[in-house]
Amino acid sequence: MKNADGTRARGHRPNGTVPALTRRSLIRSGFASLLAAPWASSLGASMVPGAGASAARGRNASRPPQDDEIVLGVSAAFSGPSRGLGTELYRGSMAYFNQLNENGGVNGRRIVMKLLDDGYQPDPCVANTIELMQDENVFLLFNYVGTPTVTRALPVLKTFRDQQVFLFFPFTGAEPQREPPYGEFAFNLRASYRQETAGLVDNFVRIGRRRIAVFYQNDAYGRSGWAGVREALARHGETIAGEATYTRGTQFSASMRGQVEILLERSPDAVICIGAYAACGAFARDAVDLGLHIPVANVSFVGSENMLQLLQEGRSDPNSHTRWLVNSQVVPSYEDTSLPAVREYREMMAVHDPPPPDNVARITEGEPYETFPQSFVSLEGFVNAKLITEIIRRMGDDPQRSGIEEAVFAVRNYDLGVGERVSFGPERRQGLQRVYYTVVEGDRFVPLEDWEAKFS
Amino acid sequence: MSRMRVRKLFRKTRFFFFALFGLIVISVSVLSITTVSRELSVEYESNSRSIAQNIADSSVDILLNRNLATLQSLIDQFVQIESIRYIYITSETGEFLAHTFVPGIPDEILASDASSTATVERSLPGLGDFIEVGAPILSGVAGTVHVGMDLELLGLKIQRAIGAQMALFGIIFVIGSLLTFWFVNLASQPLADLLAFAVRMAGGESATGDEPVLSRDDEAGELARLFVHVNRRAAGADRER
Numbered sequence: 001m002k003n004a005d006g007t008r009a010r011g012h013r014p015n016g017t018v019p020a021l022t023r024r025s026l027i028r029s030g031f032a033s034l035l036a037a038p039w040a041s042s043l044g045a046s047m048v049p050g051a052g053a054s055a056a057r058g059r060n061a062s063r064p065p066q067d068d069e070i071v072l073g074v075s076a077a078f079s080g081p082s083r084g085l086g087t088e089l090y091r092g093s094m095a096y097f098n099q100l101n102e103n104g105g106v107n108g109r110r111i112v113m114k115l116l117d118d119g120y121q122p123d124p125c126v127a128n129t130i131e132l133m134q135d136e137n138v139f140l141l142f143n144y145v146g147t148p149t150v151t152r153a154l155p156v157l158k159t160f161r162d163q164q165v166f167l168f169f170p171f172t173g174a175e176p177q178r179e180p181p182y183g184e185f186a187f188n189l190r191a192s193y194r195q196e197t198a199g200l201v202d203n204f205v206r207i208g209r210r211r212i213a214v215f216y217q218n219d220a221y222g223r224s225g226w227a228g229v230r231e232a233l234a235r236h237g238e239t240i241a242g243e244a245t246y247t248r249g250t251q252f253s254a255s256m257r258g259q260v261e262i263l264l265e266r267s268p269d270a271v272i273c274i275g276a277y278a279a280c281g282a283f284a285r286d287a288v289d290l291g292l293h294i295p296v297a298n299v300s301f302v303g304s305e306n307m308l309q310l311l312q313e314g315r316s317d318p319n320s321h322t323r324w325l326v327n328s329q330v331v332p333s334y335e336d337t338s339l340p341a342v343r344e345y346r347e348m349m350a351v352h353d354p355p356p357p358d359n360v361a362r363i364t365e366g367e368p369y370e371t372f373p374q375s376f377v378s379l380e381g382f383v384n385a386k387l388i389t390e391i392i393r394r395m396g397d398d399p400q401r402s403g404i405e406e407a408v409f410a411v412r413n414y415d416l417g418v419g420e421r422v423s424f425g426p427e428r429r430q431g432l433q434r435v436y437y438t439v440v441e442g443d444r445f446v447p448l449e450d451w452e453a454k455f456s
Numbered sequence: 457m458s459r460m461r462v463r464k465l466f467r468k469t470r471f472f473f474f475a476l477f478g479l480i481v482i483s484v485s486v487l488s489i490t491t492v493s494r495e496l497s498v499e500y501e502s503n504s505r506s507i508a509q510n511i512a513d514s515s516v517d518i519l520l521n522r523n524l525a526t527l528q529s530l531i532d533q534f535v536q537i538e539s540i541r542y543i544y545i546t547s548e549t550g551e552f553l554a555h556t557f558v559p560g561i562p563d564e565i566l567a568s569d570a571s572s573t574a575t576v577e578r579s580l581p582g583l584g585d586f587i588e589v590g591a592p593i594l595s596g597v598a599g600t601v602h603v604g605m606d607l608e609l610l611g612l613k614i615q616r617a618i619g620a621q622m623a624l625f626g627i628i629f630v631i632g633s634l635l636t637f638w639f640v641n642l643a644s645q646p647l648a649d650l651l652a653f654a655v656r657m658a659g660g661e662s663a664t665g666d667e668p669v670l671s672r673d674d675e676a677g678e679l680a681r682l683f684v685h686v687n688r689r690a691a692g693a694d695r696e697r
Binding site (some may be wrong): 012039122147148151152174175176180218219220221223224226227243244245247256258259263444 | 465521522523524525526527528529532554556557558559560561
């Protein structure tokens with residue numbers, strides 16, 4: 001089926017949700033039908049950054065890559081409760097690519113993103129990955145969102161290893177794309193969840209909060225963070241004080257009373273949340289309402305601005321539910337204009353203000369998505385775009401997939417402008433290592449300077 | 457000619473038919489409930505054990521690499537199978553390494569022997585009734601996989617199987633009853649005709665020879681003709697006196 005503008009609407013859901021798979025349907029359909037699943041909805045338009053997203057409407061989604069462009073394949077959450085993550089990551093990257101393409105691209109080629117929506121669900125992500133590699137013939141995969149999705153896509157990369165398609169800078173800090181047997185198929189920029197959770201645990205323990213509980217999404221992402229907390233606590237001779245879980249895709253309107261009550265029984269000193277903004281926001285809200293007045297930490301994947309918006313919207317006291325929040329970040333504050341990359345980011349976001357992918361508007365009809373002028377997620381998308389451009393630039397006038405790995409390994413002590421130099425190598429497949437901690441002040445997250453003053 | 461019905465003669469036949477059918481239905485139902493229940497339970501447990509063993513075999517490398525995210529991803533795929541309601545993996549020390557419980561691990565499971573691979577039935581408040589099987593990872597030195605299958609679903613499957621049989625019996629019963637009534641009526645028709653004929657003759661009517669029963673070539677026809685013959689002889693004897 002084609003939309004009015006000629007783009008495909010395969011699996012297009014008017015309410016913007018990716019339908020839940022029933023167990024029966026999964027058994028019946030099997031893997032083969034999963035690959036052809038209709039909910040692997042294509043967002044259709046191959047964005048033409050130089051001309052802006054709106055100009056992409058009406059383009060044929062399946063057109064082959066042109067000689068003067070390099071196509072990056074993206075499968076991410078553009079619908080469902082985590083759509084803010086895929087959308088903001090995309091917007092940050094688009095701001096950079098728009099600017100780049102307006103100025104002639106890289107070595108004379110424009111960089112184009114081919115977007116597919118997976119709704120933050122593993123099976124559509126697998127189908128999308130195969131489509132991007134087999135049908136769309138993308139140069140590389142870029143800006144994937146989420147651990148459960150990436151974890152399932154990695155075996156696809158291994159299966160088609162002869163095509164030498166690498167996954168660049170997924171928006172997840174999980175270990176599977178950092179370790180054997182799949183680590184060799186991905187390059188990461190951000191710090192890992194292990195580093196984020198270790199930093200949170202170390203700081204909590206330092207201020208005397210040793211009984212740490214975990215609230216997590218019950219999937220590969222949550223487990224990855226849970227494992228990080230467990231490992232970090234073990235170094236301090238502690239174990240996880242209590243744990244509660246939620247199902248992926250839980251909305252902000254859901255009650256987290258059961259989870260809060262489980263943790264209340266364990267009397268923790270702090271809770272580390274490994275989840276997405278809707279569910280973690282619901283937990284933070286119910287924790288305060290039910291008297292769990294202890295620090296509630298979130299890792300970078302949560303999408304801080306999206307969560308803050310949910311917690312403050314429509315409240316007479318906007319900070320009634322944000323007093324105890326502390327979020328770790330893997331990029332510096334977008335308020336820190338002493339950093340060159342932050343200045344560039346703010347400038348390009350202001351100039352281009354990339355809209356959400358155009359088909360998202362249709363998918364989420366009735367649920368308008370409100371973009372953020374700046375956010376940690378879009379800043380991460382921006383630095384991802386900046387680094388991938390540098391890698392492609394180093395590949396010369398005729399970039400080939402076979403030369404990607406060599407070009408990445410040539411990145412040594414590269415100044416990305418974020419206050420930390422980036423290096424890659426055969427044994428170093430993660431560019432940045434630093435973790436930042438932020439708390440809510442007014443209507444935004446700001447750097448946390450003094451843990452003791454804040455939480456002791 | 458008014459038709460007379462022969463009910464009393466076939467009452468026992470009909471009773472015998474219903475009694476025999478009821479006995480067959482009850483005995484077959486009991487047998488099939490027992491058989492279906494046992495077979496499905498065995499199959500259920502066997503499937504659970506195969507799945508648990510499959511996960512256990514797949515988990516070895518993942519556990520040795522301490523890659524718990526991949527381990528969680530693995531069990532998340534298995535728990536999509538219709539009858540599986542929960543999976544949890546414990547380490548050799550009994551620590552829960554991955555599980556599928558929301559909002560938390562039930563106290564009954566936290567209190568159970570994590571290294572046991574025996575088949576147990578569990579009733580978890582708010583979740584339902586389950587049959588749980590275990591499979592050791594590397595003979596138990598790397599941990600244990602536990603798979604919980606939904607007993608309510610098993611019960612539902614048994615009910616469905618029995619229900620289908622009962623529906624079949626019901627259809628057979630209705631058709632059998634209609635056929636029995638039709639056949640009994642068909643078989644009793646000559647007797648009814650004979651009875652009506654005999655009653656008329658006893659009432660003093662003389663046989664005209666047009667009665668259908670007289671033209672029958674079966675026992676009813678012979679009896680009717682015999683009645684006519686006896687009636688005529690009796691009438692001749694009366695005249696001679």
